[in-house]
Amino acid sequence: MKKRGKIFLGITLIFVFVTLFSYLNRNQILTFVEKRKFSQLGYQEEDITTIYKELSVEQRKKLLKLDYFDSIQDILQSENYQSNNLFLYLSYIKENRLSRELISDAILLVNEGIDQSYSEELVSIVKSEFYLSNRLDRYLSYQKIHDVSVEEVIRDVNANIDFPFYTNTVPCDSTKGTSLLINKYYYLDKENFSDDLVVMDPSYDNQNGDQLNRIAYGSFKQLVDDAEREGYHIRNNSAYRSYETQEAIYNNYKNQYGFDEAEKWAARLGYSEHHSGLSLDVGVEKRYAIGKFEYSKEFTWMKENAYKYGFILRYPKEKELLTGVNYEPWHYRYVGLEIATYIYEHDITFEEYYAYFIENEKNH
Template sequence: MKKVWPIVLLIISVLIILVGILTYIFFMGDKKMDNTTINNEPTKEIIDNKPKEENNVDQLKKENYFIAKNLDRYLNYLKKHPEKDMTEIIRCVNANIDYEFYTNTVNSNTDDDILLIVNKYHRLSSNYVPKLVEMDDKYNYNKGYRMMHPTAYEHFKEMVDAAKKDGIVLYNVSAYRSYDTQYDLYNEYVKNHGKEAADTFSARPGYSEHQTGLTTDINTSSSKANFENSKEYAWLIENSYKYGFILRYPKDKEYLTGYKYEPWHYRYVGKDVAKYIYENDITYEEYYAYFIDNK
């Protein structure tokens, strides 16, 4: 019996070594196969079978104003609006219109100074008052709303003087409006037209761009004036950006800005930004989302 033990031990040792060798070959072989797969280009079949969402992501990423943090919102909005192309999906979500107006609202970042955004998703507090100067009579019509942000005013004067040389008379009828003023205005509109209608042309208090002091209604603030047919309007459309002002609520962008076309309402954003917006035909919502908020 004593002689059997070394043989049994030998057999066990050989078996253990064999199992070890087989296991090694098995796993290393697998790894080698993996490597070959990774090194190979994916076959056409794999590309064709790529999930639809993955294709959408690829397409979205190629768009000009793609913002990485908005990806889930783009995909959700695309699901709801499969008829829209990718450019339009990006445009809408960047302007926040995948959210209902006055929902998902945040405080405006007042550190943005002349690039401050105020709209149906960005609000100012009731006690926010910007730097203001009083406009000279020469540049102003309405004695009630003649306060303006000093930088905006400086360039407003420059624009009015330049227009004058071309035989065009421009003047401010409404620049800065306080929270309380907007409160009264809005509620008056609601009383006369109902809330739904009022929301299309008047801002709720705290959501009015006029509270920034960077905005001016030029020559009129009424659609009855048909300002869009005037030579003053034609001049502004052609030239206002040269002085840092943009048409804030354009005709074909009502669905993005949330406001009816206002041919008289101009917003100071500085000359470089105004030029970019003019040349690229985008709204301030889109500009702000991509160039300022996207940091």
């Protein structure tokens, strides 16, 4: 009887297995085994459901080889989750021992391709409005030595002032047309000086024969005409400058007041925006002292209206460190309506605008 009983049990078991196999295919059995492994690692039913929903077969296999992550749900369901970055998130979180609250920060950093150790400063830099990934190292080193806000770190480095003026200089990108940048880091090669210059009509020009870029001039004429109709008399005092003219201006300052003063008030050769034909100094009538312009009603009008014609006040007050140039109420630069409007509305310098929107081609 004992023997018969064993045989009976054996047959029953075989029967049960055969029945099971007929209901389940191989994959289902493998899945069953895999799910058990996940739950043995510590994953809850809910986690496992999400894992099966989000992960490929290969990813699941890889995940099983790792320790349990209590934040797996948060990661997989995060708004910025990118499937191909999964294991980078996991190793970043592990290496930096990040708590669940910091998962979204970790995801952000990894998505940005950053492998530096986690810190709140790092996250706030990356989250900052005008953050440029190719300047991260510069932001971090600037932040180490300057006690300023994150926004200021971004602003200053974007304007390049983590380097002293006239260092790390490069030729400006003259293919940018009316949005090219000339300052103490970007100079204009002599051969790239504006070739689309027109001689200004005396009714717009105090200088008799000054030249301006064709597009900028068209806009300046409109500005002058509209201002005139409202009773404001705006004229050009100094527009395009050749290499030789700028050389004479700089040397004049230097001979009269010395090197330091010349550096303060005149740009070195190639570094004057006047070389572009896109900027001009304005005044009211002939031989108008530029120092007086700030107190004129014309200046008030220009401050409020120049952008409508595509011009910006290029060297504003209290932005001297960013532009590298003293406050110049009389100096306007043509950048076109769209850029001028943005700069006017956001109260930023052309340096900041250029770094973010033009050089790095970010969108508004």
